[in-house]
Amino acid sequence: MKVFIHRKDLRVDDLAAFNYLLESGTPSLHMLILDPSLLGHSRHEAHSGKQFLRYVKRLMNLYQQYGRTLYVVYGEPEVVLELLLQNTPIDEVVLHSDFTPYAKSRDGKLRDVARELGVSFTAFIDHTLADLADFQNTSGKSDPYKVFTPFYRKLNTYLQTFYRPSSPIHLSDLSTVNLAHWEGGHRLLELLQSFAPPFSLEDSPEAEDPAEQFDDFLRDHLPYYANQRDHYAYDGTSSLSAAINAGAISIRKVYEAVMDQEHAAAWVRQLIWRDFYMYQAIYDDNFFSYEKCFDLSALSDRHFERWCSGQTGVPIIDAAMTELNETGRMPNRLRMITAMFLTKNLLCPFPLGEQYFRDKLHDYDNILNRGGWLWSASLGFDASPYFRIMNPVTQSATYDPSGQYLRRWLPQLMEQSDKQIHLPQTHAIVDIKASRAAAIEVYKHIIRSKQIDGPDGSLQRNES
């Protein structure tokens, strides 16, 4: 018997591990371990925790619909696995791995548990569009890509030649284990009861079907996506990020639905941004530690609270932060504008904003969030140049000319004229022009202070 552990792959089709399990011809026990490191400390009540649990609920229902059993437990993954391996004749652990420092350390512990008990351990990468290791090998480049545009061109070409299509294998093709019908299963079921989640999954509403959501997007919005995506008062984007991050919809399937459509190029480009950040997480040694490469001592948290609570006096910032706080949502352009405003105009260290988005975003993803913050703060690979700072007033007037979005989230501005509504209010905490000039000076010095990881692990001055 094998055990398959679900994590950010909350669906029942097109999973690398399912192909492997089918080929093995061996029955598998399917499990989902809700991890206290990711859902503890009330994180299950944060927007992203709630959203994840809605996809968990959907997965449980899908298993039920196909007459299969999914064991959902809550506990330290290595503790749960050890108990399981000690009490069942499991000969192999099968799962999909991830590239974050936490995921690597967690999987290292699981691998150790399996090794100590003489059980095989097999991990697949499943959540990227392209096989990024194969892409890197076939790219002919000795150094990894650091800049998005050449990466995008090369990956697009790679996908045309080497694309590995989605798999038709479905949960219903597999032979899965129901412990209630398995000798000795009752004892294990009793043991697993001690890992019941401290919150009720019954109360969690099931997430809507992402495939239906995607169909609506393809029909109503994709043809206009390139022109509409930044006009954030309209819902012109797919809103699929949370489903993609939880693996509730396959990244390959969404790509295949649009790959031959010329007018889908702008949307596919965004999917490739996602792969670009995943690629950086794998190949850039500093990806998770850029803040240590720079001297950020000139920055402070002076205005942080006002930014968090949407009380800066700059309407577009306050409206976007209000939407985030109330719903966990914020369109991409507003994420860039609010992140730049915090890091540049308010001179606040980017990790504070990154952490706040972690706590609030419904689609929070460690790698994509970090990538977005590094880009906005001009402090990573292929970051926005430090002197190009988005002007929140101009951005607001360009992408929401009638102020519709501002009136939705800041009803106190309802009566303002379409022109007036974008302007900073009298109590604004910074002057846009003066704070921009100050930021350019401060960031010039920060960028110069950069030190990177040397080949021997020591910090070295960056001469580039």
Ligand SMILES: Cc1cc2nc3c(=O)[nH]c(=O)nc-3n(C[C@H](O)[C@H](O)[C@H](O)COP(=O)(O)OP(=O)(O)OC[C@H]3O[C@@H](n4cnc5c(N)ncnc54)[C@H](O)[C@@H]3O)c2cc1C
């Ligand atoms: C500061 C900052 C923080 C961010 N944090 C996150 C995060 O925690 N989780 C997250 O999923 N995205 C994050 N993003 C990226 C982006 O804002 C969201 O993916 C996007 O808003 C999701 O909306 P959508 O699903 O309608 O996307 P669409 O516009 O329909 O795009 C389709 C898919 O492409 C991917 N995508 C789109 N834009 C980007 C991008 N800029 N970078 C990487 N992938 C992209 C997403 O998977 C998205 O679902 C962040 C961006 C910034 C600037």
